[in-house]
Amino acid sequence: TQVPAYSMEMIYDGADSEGVASYREMVVAVATMLARVGADKVALEPYNEPAYYPCDSSGSDDWQRIMADTVRAIRAVSSELTIVATGACGGSIAGLVNLTPGFDDPNLYYSFHMYEPHSFTHQRSDGTGAFASGLPWPADSSTPEKVTETLKAQMDAAGLSPVEQVMNMVAAREAIARYFEQNWGPSQLEASFSQAVDWAKAHGIPGRRVFMGEFGVILMSADGRMGAFDADRQRYIEAVRQQAERFAIPWSVWEFSNPHGMSLILPDGPPIADAGLLRALGLASQ
Structure with missing residues (x-):
């Protein structure tokens, strides 16, 4: 549960802002409490997906300073508490490196x-009521034509008028074309993970201290308006998990439960584990 008084929104006025100072004071108070619980039992991740952009040399050094100052402040109250640091740009690999x-x-x-x-x-x-779903994983396992055909069938089933369908496809067609042009697949995943691994090596950081804190895929909704087909979702989850394990990177999946199927629990009905997702995560026998 997020405390509104300490929303991440308060840190976006720069490293020297009052909001950052207040947020850091809160983090230190939490660190002090957690240190009493025991450094071997808990870890503290002070920031989640910080929205400081861009992540290259054209950006400011605000996030670098915020993260460094926060670590130093926590270390002033505990030298042993495990800290989970993150890069900018939404906590992406681009931000980390x-x-x-x-x-x-x-x-x-x-x-x-x-x-x-x-x-x-x-x-x-x-867009309200718009359809944007059905892109495959990997990209070369289908075609733009097949994705478009499936999307039109789902709009028909939902009762969208011809005008509504045309308006929907104006936006969807561009996204579909761009996805297939980029031709996402295993090689791009490997390249992304390699960036994180190479960054760690360059700074003398063991790979086991690089942590994939979240990954997941929205499952296609019952009406087909959003999400990936379950088979594609499972292939992606398995591919990402295997890349992390190949580089000995510990991981955590997003999340236990949510209404979009990006979870370990089926989105509808009783709280039952998603057997297909567990298999993709290599946890089926556990």
Whole structure:
């Protein structure tokens, strides 16, 4: 549960802002409490998906300073509490590799969230009632024509008028074409993970302290308006998990339960584990 008084929104006025100082004070108070619980029992991740952009040299050094100052503040109250640091740009790999870990110590982990490509993992439209679903994984397992045909069939089944369908396809067709042009698949995943691994090696950080803190895919909704087909979702989840394990990167999946099927629990009905997702995660026998 998020406390509104300490929303991440308060940190976006720059490293020297009052909001950042207040947020850091809160983090130190939490760190002090957790240190009493026991450094071997808990870890503290002060920030989730910080929205500081861009992540290259054209950006400011605000996030670098915020993260470094936060680590130093926590270390002032506990040298042993495990800290999970993160890069900017929504906690992505691009943000992580732009972070300079001059504050590193053996009790620090470095998190990234893996939702690449976002066009596949988060298939949904900002438009009310719009359809944006059915992109495959990997891209070369289907065609733009097949995805378009399936989307039209789902709009027919939902009772959309011809005008509504045309308007929907104007937006959807561009996204479909772009996805297939990028041709996302195993090689792109490997390249993304390699960036994180190479960054860690360059800074003398063991791979086991690089942490994939989130990954997941929206499951197609019952009406077909959003999400990926379950078979594609499972293939992606398995591919990402295997890449992490190949590089000995610990991982955590998003999440236990939510209404979009991006979870370990089936989105509808009683709270039953999603057997297919457990298999994709290599947990079916556990």
